[in-house]
Structures are given as structure tokens and as C-alpha cells.
Amino acid sequence: MRFPSHGTPRDEVLARMRERKEADARWHEGRTFSLVYPAGPEVDEVLADAAGLYLYENALNPFRFPSLRRMEEDVVAMTADLLHAPEGFGGAMTSGGTESILLAVKVARDRARAERGVTRPRLLAPVSAHPAFAKAAAYLQLEHDQIPLGDDLRADVDAAADLLTDDTALLVGSAPGYPHGMLDPIADLAGLAAERGVAFHVDCCVGGFLLPFVERLGYELPPFDFRVPGVTSMSADVHKYGYALKGASVVLHRRRDWWFEHQVFLYDRWPGGLYGSGAMAGARPAAPIAAAWAVMTFLGEPGYLELTARLLDATRRFREGIDAIPGLHVLGDPVASVLAFGSDTLDVMAVGDVMDDRGWHLDRQHGPDALHLMVSPAHDAVVDTFLADLRDAVAHHGESRGIEARYS
Ligand SMILES: Cc1ncc(COP(=O)(O)O)c(C=O)c1O
Known part of the structure; x- marks a missing residue:
């Protein structure tokens, strides 16, 4: 498309967008299983109103928009409270899980260099860790080592001990x-790291606004947050199970000086005055910060408990229903509302193709082949x-359109 040589009336602009949008996934009808986390029309209205109030502001300069700074500080503090960060923690809001992870890796890399003289840093993460860690290793020049999973699909602690180096x-x-919804053995891994003076990050991007409420609903979970002494940093996405708009995550460090020394960037060697920022971006949209603050304040603990109970109930029904279909089974024993299902006898990818034809959007996984569900309250x-x-897809998957394409 060339740059438009003339303008277009507003109604036509919007009509064209609406027409294109017709082909997008119908997330509001519960047809997608990740990407969007619908929590119902009431929450949607709060998000839209909050975002509407802050469409134009810029979160780069916290002194121009003190209301925004206050909301950002509140979101970080509320998240830290939920995850039991100790007194003296440091942290910031970021644009999403990937940015939070990039920053946690950067802080750990720079700490390793400053405190232990590590000049060829390595990152050790389970095979099931999100690709954001591989991306961080590639961007920030760390060697990336992968911990295999045990039969239970959790990181193998003995293998981690063998792979850990100075x-x-x-x-x-x-x-x-993400892939199987399994909770890694956080206390064992953190203990290993602490023994060797190595930083340990808990990727709680999915679980940050989910597991605390699962626990408060009375389910027993092994400790996964700053209550575990060796945990040095955590990431938690408000734009996933916090139900905020996209563009909202929190990265937390056990100690404020780690954040201040290795993440905060201050610069005055240019004519434009002192430039400072607490995370990667420069100019930052205000709407995701406002929406994150608004939804956390609106729902509060009772709102999150209610939504978590709803999605756990929906997950139980999905799990029981899937396990009851001959040939299909849920992989491992997922801890909350993220799961994958596969088969020892059927071509699950072909089952996924039939589900596609019926308007469901299921992510495909491999090693083993599986289909992925990330349940939200609307499901x-x-x-x-x-x-x-x-059930129908299993019965008819041999006739799916996709199978021919894949095997031809
Ligand atoms: C466990 C986990 N960590 C990190 C991320 C990355 O988050 P984002 O897509 O917001 O960058 C995801 C995304 O799904 C995830 O599931």
C-alpha cells in the first residue's frame, strides 16, 4: 500500500476497519484460548473508560502526569503485595511479559558480571520456558542452556544441577x-541457585494474578513466589489473568538497588537535559497503565476470587470432558487453567484442523503433539x-481438510 495521496472520511475509515475485522478471531465468543482474556462486559467497560481517560498522555515523564506515576507505583506495589515481595523490593511496569523477562535477564547478567566477575554469562531455563528467555539470551548475548523436563513435565532438578555452572x-x-500449565519445582530450583550465588527468576507472567487466588480459594500449592528465599526476581502480566488491556506487565526484583543499578537508565550526555527511564521503552502509552490500575481496583480480591473460581470450574469441566473422550488425554497435572491435550493413538493435529473448521482456535504444540487450552472466565x-x-472432531478427523495438506 502506498502512502495515501488524499484523506478519507472518518466513517469510511471506520467502515473499512470493521470490514477487515470480520476475519479476526471471535475472542468475545470464547473461540480463542490465549491472546485475549475476556472477563465479561462489566470489566470491559471499566477498561474502555479508563483507557479513554488516558488515550493521549505519555508515561515517559512521571513529573508531567503525577496521576499516572501514582497509578504505576500502585500497580507495582499491589503486584508485589500479591507475590509477597519483601520490604525494600524494586520493580517497574513494562509493556508485557517479554519486556519484563528481558529486564530480569539483563539485571541478572549485569549482577553476575559486577558481583561474581562473570564475563561469559549463561542462562539456564527449562525447555518449557517461554521463548522470551531465548530472545533475551539472543539480544543480551548470553549462552542459552535448556533444562530437560521430567516425566511429570516439570523441570528436572537433577539435570538443572548438572547444567548449572559458575x-x-x-x-x-x-x-x-505456557505449554503444559505445569508449576516447576520452584523451591528446589531456587535452592540450587542460592547455593551457588546465582540469580533465580520465577516467570509468573501467566500465574501472577492467578496462583495467589487459587491459593486463597483453598487449593494447596507449593510455594512459587518471593516467600521462597532464593527467588531474586519475578514477572507477572497484568494483561493476562490480571484482565487489563494489552501492554501491562510488572517485573519485580527482591532488592531495590538491583533494579536501580542495573535496570533504571539515566543519561545527561546530550543537549536535551536529563533523560531517565525505569524500563526499556522511552515514550510509553498511558492507557494500559490506567486500565491495569482501574481493573485491579475495581475487582479487588473478591472480584479476582470470583473470576478465578469460575475459570477453575470451567477448566475442571474441560479436563474431565477431554479425558472422557477415548484416545485423548490431558498432559501432566496442570496447576490451574492452562493445559494441553494429546493422544497416543489419534492424529491430534488433524483433530485441531476439524476444530479450526468449526471456528475454534487451538494452538498446536509438539514434543509430544498436543493442542493447547488457556481457559478464561468467559469460557x-x-x-x-x-x-x-x-467429540465430533475425533470421530471425523480423518476427513479434515488439513490432514491432506500436511501429508501430501
Ligand atoms: C509463561 C509465559 N511467560 C511469558 C510470556 C510472554 O508474555 P508476552 O506475550 O506478554 O510478552 C508468556 C506469553 O504467553 C507466557 O505464557
Whole structure:
């Protein structure tokens, strides 16, 4: 497309966008299982109103917009409270899980260099860790070592002990991991790291606003947050199970000086005055910060408990329904609302193709082949339709359009 040589009337601009949007996934009908985390029309309204109030501001300069600075500090503090960060922690809001992870890796790398003289830093993360860690290793020049998973699909602690070296800058565990929804053995991994003076990050991007409420609902979970002494940093995405708009995550460090020395950037060697920022971006949108603050304040603990109970119930129904279909089984024993299912006898990718034809969007996984579900509260209305379609897809997957394409 060339740059437009003339303007277009507003109505036509919007009509064209609406037309293009027709082809997008129908997330509000519960047809997608990640990417969007719908929490219902009431929450949607709060998000839209909050974002509308802050469409134009810029979070780069906290002194121009004190209301924004205050909300950002509140979001970081509320997240730290939820994850039991100790007195004297440091942290910031970022644009998402990937930025939070990049920053945690950077802080660990720079600490390893400053405190232990590590000049060829390595990153040690489970195979199931999010690709953001591989990206961080590539961007920030760390060697990336992968911990294999045990039969239970959690990071293998003995293998981690063998792979940990004096050059390891950061060891990682997920709470839970994206592919199978499993909670890595956080206390064991953190203990290993602490023994060797290595930093340990808990990727709680998915679990940050989920596991604390699962625990408060009375389910027993092994400790996964700053209550574990060796945990040095955590990431938690408000734009996932915090139900905020995209563009909102929090990275936390056990100690404020780690954040201040290795993450905060201050610069005055240019004519434009003192430039400072607490995370990677320069100019930053205000709407995700405002929406994050608004939804956390609006829902409070009772709201999150109610939504978590709803999605756990929906997950239980999905799990029982999937396990009851001959040939299919849920992989491992997922800790909350993220899971994958596969088969020893059926071509699950072909089952996924039939589900696609019926308007469901299931991510494909491999090693082993599996289909992925990330349940949100809105899914409680579609469990039965989904399971009926899945039963049918299993019965007819040999006839799917996709199978020919894949095997031809
Ligand atoms: C466990 C986990 N960590 C990190 C991320 C990265 O988050 P983002 O996509 O917000 O960058 C994701 C995304 O799904 C995730 O599931």
C-alpha cells in the first residue's frame, strides 16, 4: 500500500476497519484460548473508560502526569503485595511479559558480571520456558542452556544441577509454564541457585494474578513466589489473568538497588537535559497503565476470587470432558487453567484442523503433539459446545481438510 495521496472520511475509515475485522478471531465468543482474556462486559467497560481517560498522555515523564506515576507505583506495589515481595523490593511496569523477562535477564547478567566477575554469562531455563528467555539470551548475548523436563513435565532438578555452572547468570522456573500449565519445582530450583550465588527468576507472567487466588480459594500449592528465599526476581502480566488491556506487565526484583543499578537508565550526555527511564521503552502509552490500575481496583480480591473460581470450574469441566473422550488425554497435572491435550493413538493435529473448521482456535504444540487450552472466565459458557465439537472432531478427523495438506 502506498502512502495515501488524499484523506478519507472518518466513517469510511471506520467502515473499512470493521470490514477487515470480520476475519479476526471471535475472542468475545470464547473461540480463542490465549491472546485475549475476556472477563465479561462489566470489566470491559471499566477498561474502555479508563483507557479513554488516558488515550493521549505519555508515561515517559512521571513529573508531567503525577496521576499516572501514582497509578504505576500502585500497580507495582499491589503486584508485589500479591507475590509477597519483601520490604525494600524494586520493580517497574513494562509493556508485557517479554519486556519484563528481558529486564530480569539483563539485571541478572549485569549482577553476575559486577558481583561474581562473570564475563561469559549463561542462562539456564527449562525447555518449557517461554521463548522470551531465548530472545533475551539472543539480544543480551548470553549462552542459552535448556533444562530437560521430567516425566511429570516439570523441570528436572537433577539435570538443572548438572547444567548449572559458575558462568550461569540466571536460573529460571515457570509458575506455570505456557505449554503444559505445569508449576516447576520452584523451591528446589531456587535452592540450587542460592547455593551457588546465582540469580533465580520465577516467570509468573501467566500465574501472577492467578496462583495467589487459587491459593486463597483453598487449593494447596507449593510455594512459587518471593516467600521462597532464593527467588531474586519475578514477572507477572497484568494483561493476562490480571484482565487489563494489552501492554501491562510488572517485573519485580527482591532488592531495590538491583533494579536501580542495573535496570533504571539515566543519561545527561546530550543537549536535551536529563533523560531517565525505569524500563526499556522511552515514550510509553498511558492507557494500559490506567486500565491495569482501574481493573485491579475495581475487582479487588473478591472480584479476582470470583473470576478465578469460575475459570477453575470451567477448566475442571474441560479436563474431565477431554479425558472422557477415548484416545485423548490431558498432559501432566496442570496447576490451574492452562493445559494441553494429546493422544497416543489419534492424529491430534488433524483433530485441531476439524476444530479450526468449526471456528475454534487451538494452538498446536509438539514434543509430544498436543493442542493447547488457556481457559478464561468467559469460557464457562462454551465448555459443552466445545466438548461436543471435540467429540465430533475425533470421530471425523480423518476427513479434515488439513490432514491432506500436511501429508501430501
Ligand atoms: C509463561 C509465559 N511467560 C511469558 C510470556 C510472554 O508474555 P508476552 O506475550 O506478554 O510478552 C508468556 C506469553 O504467553 C507466557 O505464557
